[in-house]
Amino acid sequence: MRAITNIINEGLTRARRNNITFLTGAGVSSASGIPTYRGADGIWVKGTKFYKPESFGTFKHFSNNADEVWQYTFFRKKMFAEAKPNEAHFSLVSIEKELKERFHLITQNIDNLHQRAGSKNMYEIHGNLREMRCSDECSKEVYDIPREIPLKDHEEDLTYDEKALLVCPRCGEVTRPNILWFDEYYNERNFKVDTTLRIAKNTSLLMILGSSGATNLPNALVRQTLQYGGSVIDVNLEDNAFTEHFKDKKQYYSYRGSVAEFLDLFEKQIKINETI
Template sequence: MTYLDNTLKERLTEFYTRSRKLTILTGAGLSTDSGIPTFRDKDGFWTVGSVNYMPEEMGTLKMFTQKPLEVWRWFLYRFNICLKALPNTGHFAIKELEDIFSDRFRLITQNVDGLHFKAHSSRERTFLIHGTLERSRCGSECSSELYPYPQIPLEKDQQLTAAQIELLKCPKCGNYLRPHVLWFDERYNEKYFKLDSSMRVAKETGLLLIVGTSGATTLPQRIVESVLSRQGIIIDINPNENYFSELALKKKNGYWLKGKSSEVLPEILQFFKSL
């Protein structure tokens, strides 16, 4: 199947000859072909006693304050899924697009799974706007220092041992560490989540590829709106209709390529390679 028609190819060729940036905004849908379930799918819930909690409840500062070890069990289980996962063709296509565009390239990702770096995307051109499961930090904010993520292999129904619980404590103050991720009840900031940096990138973006994200959070929405306000092109790559696809279809600079990122991105890569 071919995703790029002649009109879009002309627009991409015109962009290529200009000096504005190619920015790729990625979400959880990019990693589904690597076997990582999204936060909001049917496998996202977590049982504590006889109560089922949804991701929007588990991944919160409120829940961490009330049940820190249950939150850690949930995140450790997800971390170990990510640890075993491998990048797919979409991740590698993004890496090759970075090689082509070099300093004209930026990657803004909501993904915390580390697969972009397994595919060798550069850290200096990558903005982790939802944090990363590679790092933890003090849950009491005794400092802003980031620590390695606790290496605790945990299956879904396993309990933590006393020795494992000790690994979850801040080496400075002894309170619990927390995963270095943006929780559902927290706000974006520059310090941890590159809010201002991402918006500066959006202002310089001539082509924005939106990959595997439905637009459920505010910063991605602001990035897309900023690109459109400066006559940038947006291309939503998603098999399902969503906020961004609906927005794209309303704009003269917007396109929706209805397909899997692991199929669409390699075609875009091959097009730019041919120029």
């Protein structure tokens, strides 16, 4: 505990002009009752028992099963809507108020809980379920998912009229959720890859909160922070892909405990650190 406290204080001291960045994953939302992706009760298991995540969560699958994917999307939206932000979400809002423009929040979560808690300076690198875009990419436009479509239970299908609301207003092609699927690549327009890499380059202290490191951009953000002299604290209940990739790096540290517990410690260090 003392070593992590020292690391936090050193990071805060060096961050007078640089960023202090938080990278959040599914583990942050699990305390709100939202299952993680790959656990025994994971969201893929609940909603897609006939598919493996790597096959269901793809544009290829959507191209052949658009109605099924949209039905599952509204099931997920219902799950997210019924959840409430937890202690960790609100702690990040409080920390943002303390750190002001130095605070950056990069999230892999698409559940909208950070926004509902009040976070402002944040980047959604896996998209969100508030928006949709043309599946044929006829334009760069992003549209709100129609609120007229009610949220769905697990096996409740979309009606014909509801499906009619999920077409591109420009070309008439079916729209798709504005999220990143397994067979797609990060880009700046939808997923802020360039922006977040610049943030990481100028980050003195990066905290990984509840992310397993199973996707490419989060690993690139950690690598970028370390390469340019920043420190990284991996806050998770257990070792993960980040541990495997970066455990030998001098400025990479592990904190094995809850995200809420760590953020409480972090807030206390902000308040007693005279350099803030």
